[in-house]
Amino acid sequence: MKHLDDYRDSDAVRRLADAIENVATRPWTIMEVCGGQTHAIVRFGLDTLLPEKLTLVHGPGCPVCVTPAHLIDAAIEIARRPGVILCSFGDMLRVPGTKDDLFRAKSEGADVRFVYSPIDALQIAIENPDREVVFFAVGFETTAPANGMALRQAKALQVKNFSVICSHVVVPPAMEAVLSAPDNRVQGFLAAGHVCAIMGWEEYVPIAAKYHVPIVVTGFEPVDILQGILLCVRQLEDGLATVENQYARWVNREGNTPAQQIIREVFRIIPREWRGIGEIPQSGFGLSEAYADFDAERRFGLTREPVREADSGCISGLILQGRKKPDQCPHFGTICTPEHPVGATMVSDEGACAAYYRYRRSEEEVPE
Amino acid sequence: MKDSTISCPIPHDEGGTVQLSHGSGGVMMHRLLDEIIFPSLGDSPVCAHHDGAVLPATGGRLAFTTDSYVVRPRFFPGGDIGSMAVHGTVNDLAMCGARPLCLSVGLILEEGLPLNELRRIMESLHTAATGAGIQVVTGDTKVVDRGKGDGIFINTSGIGIVEHSLEIGPAAIREGDAILLSGDIGRHGIAVLAARESLDFETTIQSDSALLHEPVLALLAAGLPVHCLRDLTRGGLAAALKELMLDSHLTARIREVDIPVETQVRGACEMLGLDPLHVANEGRMIAILPEESVEEAISVLSEFPVTQNALRIGTIAGEQKGRVVLESIVGTRRVVEMLHGEQLPRIC
Numbered sequence: 001m002k003h004l005d006d007y008r009d010s011d012a013v014r015r016l017a018d019a020i021e022n023v024a025t026r027p028w029t030i031m032e033v034c035g036g037q038t039h040a041i042v043r044f045g046l047d048t049l050l051p052e053k054l055t056l057v058h059g060p061g062c063p064v065c066v067t068p069a070h071l072i073d074a075a076i077e078i079a080r081r082p083g084v085i086l087c088s089f090g091d092m093l094r095v096p097g098t099k100d101d102l103f104r105a106k107s108e109g110a111d112v113r114f115v116y117s118p119i120d121a122l123q124i125a126i127e128n129p130d131r132e133v134v135f136f137a138v139g140f141e142t143t144a145p146a147n148g149m150a151l152r153q154a155k156a157l158q159v160k161n162f163s164v165i166c167s168h169v170v171v172p173p174a175m176e177a178v179l180s181a182p183d184n185r186v187q188g189f190l191a192a193g194h195v196c197a198i199m200g201w202e203e204y205v206p207i208a209a210k211y212h213v214p215i216v217v218t219g220f221e222p223v224d225i226l227q228g229i230l231l232c233v234r235q236l237e238d239g240l241a242t243v244e245n246q247y248a249r250w251v252n253r254e255g256n257t258p259a260q261q262i263i264r265e266v267f268r269i270i271p272r273e274w275r276g277i278g279e280i281p282q283s284g285f286g287l288s289e290a291y292a293d294f295d296a297e298r299r300f301g302l303t304r305e306p307v308r309e310a311d312s313g314c315i316s317g318l319i320l321q322g323r324k325k326p327d328q329c330p331h332f333g334t335i336c337t338p339e340h341p342v343g344a345t346m347v348s349d350e351g352a353c354a355a356y357y358r359y360r361r362s363e364e365e366v367p368e
Numbered sequence: 369m370k371d372s373t374i375s376c377p378i379p380h381d382e383g384g385t386v387q388l389s390h391g392s393g394g395v396m397m398h399r400l401l402d403e404i405i406f407p408s409l410g411d412s413p414v415c416a417h418h419d420g421a422v423l424p425a426t427g428g429r430l431a432f433t434t435d436s437y438v439v440r441p442r443f444f445p446g447g448d449i450g451s452m453a454v455h456g457t458v459n460d461l462a463m464c465g466a467r468p469l470c471l472s473v474g475l476i477l478e479e480g481l482p483l484n485e486l487r488r489i490m491e492s493l494h495t496a497a498t499g500a501g502i503q504v505v506t507g508d509t510k511v512v513d514r515g516k517g518d519g520i521f522i523n524t525s526g527i528g529i530v531e532h533s534l535e536i537g538p539a540a541i542r543e544g545d546a547i548l549l550s551g552d553i554g555r556h557g558i559a560v561l562a563a564r565e566s567l568d569f570e571t572t573i574q575s576d577s578a579l580l581h582e583p584v585l586a587l588l589a590a591g592l593p594v595h596c597l598r599d600l601t602r603g604g605l606a607a608a609l610k611e612l613m614l615d616s617h618l619t620a621r622i623r624e625v626d627i628p629v630e631t632q633v634r635g636a637c638e639m640l641g642l643d644p645l646h647v648a649n650e651g652r653m654i655a656i657l658p659e660e661s662v663e664e665a666i667s668v669l670s671e672f673p674v675t676q677n678a679l680r681i682g683t684i685a686g687e688q689k690g691r692v693v694l695e696s697i698v699g700t701r702r703v704v705e706m707l708h709g710e711q712l713p714r715i716c
Contacts, residue, residue: 004638013698045700116640222698338708349641359702 007221008044016226017049020233027053028236029185030229031178031322033171034192035062035350036220042355044222054233057185057322060174061192063139063167064091064348065320066274069309071167072097074302075136078165079110081300085128087121088136090114095347098309118150118164125154125162134296137164142194144168144285145259148266151291163296168285169272171195172203177280178321179211186322188232190218190225193247198263200255204243212241219247266291275344276317314343319352326356333357386481391511401509404483405475408490409497409504421505423470426529431466433457434525442489442519444563446555446574447650450493453522455577455650456601458500462581463597463653465536465588466528468500473507473524478517489520500579502526532588538615540595543686546662547620548655550583550675551576552628553605557648558636571632578651583672587655590668596656600649606692607646607706608654614690622682622704624697645694646707656684 006012032038038058041047047056060066076097079086086102093102093114106112111131115121118135125133137147147164154162171192178186191204196217204215214235218228228246235242245251265288272284287295297303313331318324326332326345336342338354345351349358389396437453447455454471461468473493477486497504534540555576562571580599587594596616598608605627609620629637629644637644651674657665662680669678685693692704 004634008697010698043702044696044698045702046698048700049698358705 004221007219007223009223012223013046013049013226016223016230020054020226020230021051023230023237024051024054024233025237027055028187028233029055029057029322030188030190030232031057031059031186032190032218032225032228033059033061033175034190034194034220035059035065035348035352036194037190037192037218037225038062038352039350039355040220040222040225042352042359045359046222046225049226050229054229056229057325058319058352059189059322060178060274060277060320061140061171061195062320062345062348062350062352063143063169064095065316065344065351066169066277067092067095067138067167067344068273068275069097070273071165072101073099074297075134075165076100076102076105076110077302078134078296078300079105079112080108081132083131085111085113085124085131085133086136087113087115087124087133089116089138091348091350092136092138094341095344096341118147119153122150122154122159122162125159126157129161131161132299133162134300135162135164136167138167140169140171140192140195141198141263142192144267145198145256145262148262151266151287151294152262154294155291163294163299164287165296166267166285166287168267169274170269170283170285172207173280173283174274174277175204175207175215176211177277177283179207179213181321181323183323186213188214188236189216190228190232191215191243193217193219193224193251196245196247196251196255198256198259200253201243201245201251202253202255208241208243214241215243217243217245217247217251219250274320276314276320278317312342316343316345316351316353319345326353327360329353384483386477386479386483386486386511388479388511388513390477391509397509404487405490405507405509408487409473409494421470421472423505423527429530431461431464431528431530432525433460433464433528434523435460436521436523438518438521439560440518441560441563442485444575445559445572447577448489448492449520449522450489450491451496452577452650453524454493454496454500455579456599457524457526458496458502459580459599459651459653461526461528462579462584463536463599464528464530465532465534465584465594465597466530467585468502468526468528468581470502470505471497471524471526473504473522475507475509476517476521476523477509477511478519479511479514481519486520489522493522496579500581534588534594536594536597538596538612541612541616541618541656541684542595542658543618543684544659545595545656545684546659546680547609547622547682547684548657548662548665548669548678549605549627549681550580550653550655550669551651551677552630552633553600553649553652554629554633554637554644554647556650557604557642558633560648561640562636571636573630573632573636576649576651578674580651580653580674583669583675584653586668586671587665590664592657592661592665592668594655594657594665596654598654600652600654602648603706604644604646604648605652605654606643606704609692610704610706612654612656613692616684617688617690619685619687619689620682620692621685621695622692623695625695626679626681628677628679645704654681659683
């Protein structure tokens, strides 16, 4: 853990905060893309160390938050069918669909299990040949290779009772969606380090050029994040808009090519609905033709009807696009809490609202 | 009961399992009690084959507590449900500043539980009770259908005697008090998690499940004005402190750098996206007492293996907030809240 301690060193954090203070002469708005970064920023109070003229807004990079309600409904519907074991990552279970969540389905008798890896779900399928095992495959480019690997193994082993509900999303189109919104205020990005560890950073070069925004590939520890902000502010102050790599200990230009190979083999690019934001072209992974048999929605005969969610007054869509902050929502901490989340950004640990609730409620009262 | 002549026509071998008829109140049940439950508890319970225990009464105040134990897996590195069922209840008595006197044990067994496992659990329970210097004086056994239980559920109740005149509890906490923590946090939660079949990572972490009554009684014997004690359980350090602050309407200020977390526990937490502040413990406590008693209290606690690394992690502040404020390792401040449910591992 010494390695980790170096990136949480309070002296280094102070030095970086001072450096940012010295470099920033004008107000800038920077978006951290990944929910893991949001979580770290709020948990360590990193934004409180920044000069007031810098604004951090929280991006769409929380896979649980952006999973569309109709896919959660589909997962619940499939889970309730006899003989089905539905496997999911833990933090997906509490997210409400249009009516229920998977925890509710579980409490009512559905066999819903949370797993730590898609390979665990495949193992459950192998051990229960008389049951249909469905894995809720959620996530960004980060989790796609592991999910793809599970499917590749399932195919190789001819596991007939395994399928996935595929809800993969891809980061760069979402960044473009943020940048092309008419009221966009984001001027620079901290790109998601883990996503870039898989995909490399080459694909961000055209975005930086087209929209003239600096993009800094950034890690998740306090020192990483402040270094990323410093690099981004320097570019903004100098009028530059290039891709820089703060997270060089894990990320290179090309990324992890074997992982990308799995993604290309198992998935294909499709348009994808992002909860709270709407459909973004080319922003999701669906199963490729070669793996279409593993599509749970097809196997269980579900058709995708776009569902209009009732207007709950939730502003999570605006939060995910960096246009609002959680504490600007009238429901925050009142009718919307982790026990009774109105929107998905309150459910996942990496959702901006949950992070604010957990670490920052009554922040103004936290005495100095 | 030891010379019981009851004989049972149903074969009963070492490798048997709990059957519904073991809970019937008939012959099978007597065999289960006589062959496994009672012998593993050492000396016959005071109440064996009777409806209750009759205990000698003493002057002074009694402490009384009850707790139910449900853990999967039943055996984990550093303990099992049997030892936990004693440690937890004895520790609850200790947190009242009471010397434990006796325990009751209620067993709910699921049809199909291997008798060998039951035997191991009961022996472990007995060893833990002996370690606490107390006896199981009464109990109950029920059997439920297969699928209606998780192998075994245990309820233990404990009675202890309070031999001091302090009012130990949240109401006694005062502004300026020091907050001591008895050792590193999170071992039990991670040990149990790692032992679950579905989790493929290996650690050598042992649960911290342990008895805390001796160090507590030593603090009291030393005449230290202990204001409040609380053992850390499912909700971890965060929940324990938050509960105390909600009850006392004060504010606990703690420093993250002072809270010890063993390297492997930290590693596992980082990997799974868990916060050690919220991870379960079964043999750790916080003690809240006046500033001037800190040095002596730490010196007393350091005499016992289970609390030998006790240290100060913070101070009680006067704001009437019912909050826990943590100074993070990078020097910023944030509030610490109770979680609304189980910590769920993150996706990425």
